Amino acid sequence: MSAYENVLAGKLKLKGKALDVGRLVASGGNTGKSMGLDEDDISETNKSLGEGSDAVAAYDEHLTPAERRYMEQKERIDVHRLAKIANKSHRDRIQDFNQYLPNMSEHYNIPKVGPG
Template sequence: MSPYDGVVIGKLKLKGKPLNVKDDGIKKKKKKHNKNSYHDHVSEFHSGNLEDNMNEADKYEGKGNDASCADYLTPAERRFLQQTEKLELQRLAKMASRSHRDRIQQFNQYLANLSEHYDIPKVGPG
């Protein structure tokens, strides 16, 4: 008896039924969704007055009370946020000080002063 007697000779057949799989195939478990929680939330949202709804919507959008968020910040994070707000205000003030026409003229002047990198200099005679 040769150790190679059990070897199947020939090409690999990919068609047909996969091995070690039941006739039903592999079934995935379905996730259970709690539909009641969504409907309860919607009904609660519509039943309250308008101010409460706006406050709740602001909470979900992240526009809630900034003081409560600032309680958890380190001093370095607070300084960083203050500095970024300050720089943003300065940038907006600078943008608002010039009109669109002035900005376009300044940009065109900047482009005119750039070297023309796409020009190929002539090398040698000819």
């Protein structure tokens, strides 16, 4: 029945002082001992995070050949698209847009219908 010693009965009280619920301490537990990582472990994790190419290579090993081709093609298309966008300055893009606007059909104008 020790699992049910901290059960509180009664209605749920949302406002007011927090209830003092005793903390169960296991006999022979590791009180005061650090559960953190050693400095060596921290340095190893930092090194592994810094090596992103290894993580990408490990990810590529699990891909099928079709998935690899798809990812390569998508990357080539993205690079091409970004190079095309980066080639134009803001002024050039605005000028192209201003030339594009008069050539648009004015489909949003509602023609007059009915008598009058």
